[in-house]
Amino acid sequence: MKRWLETTIAAAALIAAAAVFIPLVVADRPWPAGVRDILAAEGYRETGAENLVSAIYLGYRAFDTIGETIVLLTALLGSISLIGKAANSERRIGSEAEIETDSDRRGNGPATGHRRTELIDTVAGKLAPIVLLFGMYVMAFGHRSPGGGFQGGVVLASGVVFIALGRREGGVGAIAPHRKIFSIATLSAVEAAAFAALLLLASAGTVAGGFTANPLPPDGVVPPVAFIIAMNAAIGLKVGSGVALLCVFMLKDAKR
């Protein structure tokens, strides 16, 4: 009965939201077009990017993008500290229970999880390089084709998750399990370096035009679009290593 009450409340909330938003959509008052026209006319020329979305969000609104990455960093810090705290307190309280479950799982053969299949390990391991390559493409060509640092970073993170899935204990699809390339320490180092690079890039044009301004002159040796490519790469590595770090922590935690 309570469930139906909840469903009714949810439906009422949806109807209320529709009552607010539908007049906005059907009203015949024209949308403000001033800024849009300026950006559409000048965006390509001023930033050199062929993808107008990237041109706007890194050429004009880069400050928002930096704020976005800081929000993401804060969220990751909070979740990772919570995961670590939960894992530690459980280890202290339930050490006996943990030993029992460990031996239980060991009794089921090489599998460490509940329902492991070799299919997942193999597919994840083989798919990972392709996903990583696609992520690099989305990240590096954000100024030309749809995509950019944030999107490419999240795709890179899912590639790292595939590698982490494939290299779990006893996994047959592991990519060089002895290598530490995608370990937690490396991911943290990449995230810190990328964030430092992002802040350096953002303050590079402070003297010329202000914080997050493009430091490259329009007719210099290096075309101004190089700034957008560098920003995309820094944001992509930062977001990718951060999200991958969170997922790897969660996978480690789920394995116990």
Place this chain on the structure above:
Amino acid sequence: MIELILVLVVAASIYALIANDLLYGVIALSISSVLCALLFYVLHAPDVAITEAAVGAGVSTLIFVWAIRRTERRDTE
């Protein structure tokens, strides 16, 4: 096309709301994310479509599944 996708998004979301098994609910949410990504692509916003597919269907599903593993799989009345 757009109407069909919208109806499917609403159907998947309602199922996610009323599902007793939270894992099924998460999968329904992930399906509605994929459909939203398709909708953005149809509406000529491929940048948003990539973000929606990667974040909505990929990372957030992983986070929800991890949370269900650490808590309860079934919704208690």
